[in-house]
Amino acid sequence: MKSRVRARANIALIKYWGKTNPALNIPAVGSISVTLESLWSETEVEFDARFRSDTLLLDGDSRPEQLERVSRCLDILRERAGVKTHARVVSDNNFPTGAGLASSASGFAALSAAAAHALELDLSPRELSIVARRGSGSAARSVFGGYVEMHAGSAADGRDSYAEPLLAAEAWPLEVVIAITERGEKAVGSRAGMESSASTSPYYPAWIATSESDLRAGREAVLKHDFDALAEVVEHSCLKMHAVAMANRPPLIYWNPATLDCMQAVKALRAGGLPVFFTIDAGPQLKAICEPDARPAVVGALRELPGVADVIVSGLGPGVEIR
Numbered sequence: 001m002k003s004r005v006r007a008r009a010n011i012a013l014i015k016y017w018g019k020t021n022p023a024l025n026i027p028a029v030g031s032i033s034v035t036l037e038s039l040w041s042e043t044e045v046e047f048d049a050r051f052r053s054d055t056l057l058l059d060g061d062s063r064p065e066q067l068e069r070v071s072r073c074l075d076i077l078r079e080r081a082g083v084k085t086h087a088r089v090v091s092d093n094n095f096p097t098g099a100g101l102a103s104s105a106s107g108f109a110a111l112s113a114a115a116a117h118a119l120e121l122d123l124s125p126r127e128l129s130i131v132a133r134r135g136s137g138s139a140a141r142s143v144f145g146g147y148v149e150m151h152a153g154s155a156a157d158g159r160d161s162y163a164e165p166l167l168a169a170e171a172w173p174l175e176v177v178i179a180i181t182e183r184g185e186k187a188v189g190s191r192a193g194m195e196s197s198a199s200t201s202p203y204y205p206a207w208i209a210t211s212e213s214d215l216r217a218g219r220e221a222v223l224k225h226d227f228d229a230l231a232e233v234v235e236h237s238c239l240k241m242h243a244v245a246m247a248n249r250p251p252l253i254y255w256n257p258a259t260l261d262c263m264q265a266v267k268a269l270r271a272g273g274l275p276v277f278f279t280i281d282a283g284p285q286l287k288a289i290c291e292p293d294a295r296p297a298v299v300g301a302l303r304e305l306p307g308v309a310d311v312i313v314s315g316l317g318p319g320v321e322i323r
């Protein structure tokens with residue numbers, strides 16, 4: 001009763017921010033993402049009747065504050081399998097954990113797939129996406145590779161709130177250049193940040209009201225491989241999400257000065273004719289998305305900014321893989 005799975009991080013092009021049901025982790029809006037080839041979690045789950053409780057080792061540390069979420073995800077699968085056996089979960093990321101690089105997305109996708117496999121549950125990718133969503137909304141997308149769309153759904157039990165593939169990675173092989181502007185874990189996670197937005201940000205209703213049209217524009221741009229249209233709607237979705245969070249009470253600002261420098265650098269490159277745009281998640285790192293030919297210039301421009309500590313480059317990658 002043991003399995004090991006690799007799942008990759010994803011970057012949202014059209015953002016998820018807010019929930020209709022925090023207990024079932026049902027998102028208030030749909031989202032569109034790309035799965036990254038080079039950033040992954042590798043997670044081993046072992047069920048054994050001798051274990052007296054679930055345990056978690058994340059990058060070599062026991063993380064008690066994460067264990068409850070992990071156990072809740074395992075409970076869903078244990079219930080389906082009709083067992084009560086505890087599990088030992090050992091997970092490693094090949095990139096910095098909790099710094100706005102979607103470690104919860106790859107982590108919960110890997111956990112769900114490994115636990116389902118270890119319990120010999122024959123789940124469809126869609127069912128797996130629903131289980132992963134319970135761990136983390138963005139994890140529902142990391143089940144799949146390439147361009148992925150997550151549906152908010154409307155069912156009260158969340159059965160139509162899942163991700164599915166939108167376009168294969170090979171069909172439009174864009175690349176992602178991540179500028180690390182700060183190391184270490186962020187102070188306010190996305191879960192707390194979006195909860196605060198829903199209850200305190202005056203811009204939250206506008207965020208919800210405009211999400212469908214962003215999704216439509218994003219989906220169309222991906223399916224048509226329309227780089228300029230995608231650049232426009234992705235930057236809009238990102239800045240709108242951050243504007244919502246900045247208007248939280250207390251305010252939530254995920255950026256540092258280097259994040260803004262990176263943003264200006266990307267804008268200048270695009271104004272000069274280079275196919276590149278940016279997005280930023282719930283952290284200070286900037287993700288530049290570009291056509292492969294533009295990558296050296298993008299890496300060079302971001303690397304030379306004084307506040308950029310490191311640059312990570314990735315192509316688009318596959319969904320969950322059993323090792």
Ligand code: DP6
Pocket residue numbers: 011012014015016017025031104105135136137138139190191281282
């Ligand atoms: C800004 O998926 O981490 O990265 O469902 O509470 O675990 P929970 O939130 P999470 O939120 C991701 C927020 C985001 C945007 C996105 O990935 O769509």
